[in-house]
Amino acid sequence: MHKLTTSRRALLAGIAALPAATLLPRIAHAASGKVRIVMKDLLTSNPEDVAHIERIQAALAERGHDITLEIVDLPSEGYAEKLNLMLLSGDIPDLIYFQGGDEQISSQGVLRDLNPLIAETEYLADALWPHNEARMANYPYLMYVYPPRTKAPVMRADLLAATGMDAPTDLDGWDVMLRAIPGTALDGTPVTHGIITPNNTAEMDAVFDPAFGVTSTWMKNDAGEWISSRVSDAEREKLRWYASLYADGTLDPEFITSNWEVKEDKFYTGQVGVVMGTAGPVVGIYEAKMAQVNPGAELMLLTPPAGIQAIDVSKESRGFAIPVTTENTDAVMAFLDFIASPEGQFFDRLGFEGTHYTRDGDTLTATDRFGEWYPRFIITDPSVYTPPLSALSPLAQASLDQGVEYFRPDNSFVFPPELAASVDAAESFYRTAVFRFVSGETSVEDDWDAFVDGWMAEGGAEMTDYARTVLG
CATH class of the missing domain: 3.40.190.10 (Periplasmic binding protein-like II)
Structure with a gap:
């Protein structure tokens, strides 16, 4: 080469x-x-x-x-x-x-x-x-x-109606609704799980990060120092909630081995109630396929509990x-x-x-x-030009509008090439640790400090030092 x-x-x-x-x-x-x-x-x-x-x-x-x-x-x-x-x-x-x-x-x-x-x-x-x-x-x-390629949460409208609840508008409402979905019947068959996120927690993070105070990639700790949100107290609280959803079966326990195709199949066949789709055309595809598999079924767009994850603008x-x-x-x-x-x-x-x-x-x-x-x-x-025809359904367009409405720029940045190995190692360590926390193999109460130390040792320290020179 x-x-x-x-x-x-x-x-x-x-x-x-x-x-x-x-x-x-x-x-x-x-x-x-x-x-x-x-x-x-x-x-x-x-x-x-x-x-x-x-x-x-x-x-x-x-x-x-x-x-x-x-x-x-x-x-x-x-x-x-x-x-x-x-x-x-x-x-x-x-x-x-x-x-x-x-x-x-x-x-x-x-x-x-x-x-x-x-x-x-x-x-x-x-x-x-x-x-x-x-x-x-x-x-x-x-x-x-x-x-922007944001994520939008959707579910079947008749499933929400079957729970007897209104659409959630805050984290408490989301928590109650998600836990109410397992066991609720659709077309005579109970739904198994409330939500799924394929391969890792990234799709859930896109919707729930702000609700726990994870507002940007880099945040300040109590001492006023920049730290990665990966090791923040807000992240710890979010993972505690994910673990509780996993423990009672609300979060599909097979999420870690489920790719996007498995996620979609489980959604269309009524095994999970809520998924996140890329705003715009992908949400439109979900809508069309759901109606094809389940004639008469309509999807609805859900409101994130506190806006959406900050958008990477590096x-x-x-x-x-x-x-x-x-x-x-x-x-x-x-x-x-x-x-x-x-x-x-x-x-x-x-x-x-x-x-x-x-x-x-x-x-x-x-x-x-x-x-x-x-x-x-x-x-x-769209403030500049709107075509006379749109390939997007009203639902798909609404998902795009939601991303624009909640847009917030992140403070992430591009790391120099010499830190690429540190970035990769820290991210790999984080993803492995998150699954262990969520699945209950480890505990955010007892093992959090060890996780933070491990993340820092696996490249996080170099990343943090560099971030502090960039962010001031």
């Missing part, structure tokens, strides 16, 4: 050949040039991808731009590794979609700071969601204009980047700005007339293939 410094040499060799003016680009009124785009699942073998790119190019021409758009094919399987190999070979597209691996590239100084470029745009600057702005302030090399985990070798930065930005415009959003979010929707005058109607289309590039903040 080549080292990334090879990529830096290849890229910097390209920089040396560029006119000085291209190093400090400014978006011109009319842009020109070729824009080569590499993106996971954007392929010339997909006729709709090709047609989509062609109509965007035509729309740009109507606006006075002379831009040629070209799809760079890269297999979806193993995309991140194949992208890295392509970049190392010196084949550097103009617009690159990263799904991991970008930090190694950006640390070589070969990705542009996107903030000054976005600031000059007509539409894109306003299209960013609050979490996008926060992430790009911390890490300006990736742009991913999509809603950086985008995926998104688009522009390498410094790009000769046509103005053309790249003209392309992105068009996608963020009302016309571009109409294209990118609704698909093709006659295939995904029909038009009768000013009235658009979704076809049965509307759900097959998905936005390729951008979903703008």
Whole structure:
């Protein structure tokens, strides 16, 4: 395997050949040039991808731009590794979609700071969601204009009715409702467990952290010192509650060996009452599948007891980047700005007339293939643009709105590469210890101090020392 410094040499060799003016680009009124785009699942073998790119190019021409758009094919399987190999070979597209691996590239100084470029745009600057702005302030090399990937709790409405309870609004209400679900009958069959969280407690944490005072990744202790929330008193209280749910069967005891597929199957078949789904399309999938498996069953969105977990704004985990070798930065930005415009959003979010929707005058109607289309590039903040048709059901849209309503930025940050081993070791130790606490193998009363000492020894001490230099 080549080292990334090879990529830096290849890229910097390209920089040396560029006119000085291209190093400090400014978006011109009319842009020109070729824009080569590499993106996971954007392929010339997909006729709709090709047609989509062609109509965007035509729309740009109507606006006075002379831009040629070209799809760079890269297999979806193993995309991140194949992208890295392509970049190392010196084949550097103009617009690159990263799904991991970008930090190694950006640390070589070969990705542009996107903030000054976005600031000059007509539409894109306003299209960013609050979490996008926060992430790009911390890490300006990736742009991913999509809603935050928050978790939303859902359950069958008839199950709640069968418990005889109202929807919970606080932690006490949640506790009573979850414990009431096991044994409550649905379609004549008792539900076995109240809730499940696949593989670890992360999905429950996303909904219940704030209710216990776990408000951010780093919190201050009684002495006013920054500590990880993993070893806070608030975390201890949360795990005590999880353990009580596990002990009486409210929390499915098989959660640790259940992946997302098992979780969903247990939900659809009435073995568990409450699950958390990724807000938006995933909640919509749960809704549709539940109705398919149980005709007439309707899902309802539940309100988290105290908001949702703070959102990581240290950086985008995926998104688009522009390498410094790009000769046509103005053309790249003209392309992105068009996608963020009302016309571009109409294209990118609704698909093709006659295939995904029909038009009768000013009235658009979704076809049965509307759900097959998905936005390729951008979903703008809804305060900027709302499409006339939405692929989301009211429930799925409400789950997205819930994430926006409760958005709070976290104070997490990116650790330097030299601490990567410490971060991994501390997280592995934490996850193992959490299951032992929740399952009753150990006790938060008797074994908490040993857990804190162990976490610190497994890399937590180095993480904490670094955090205190960052957070002050």
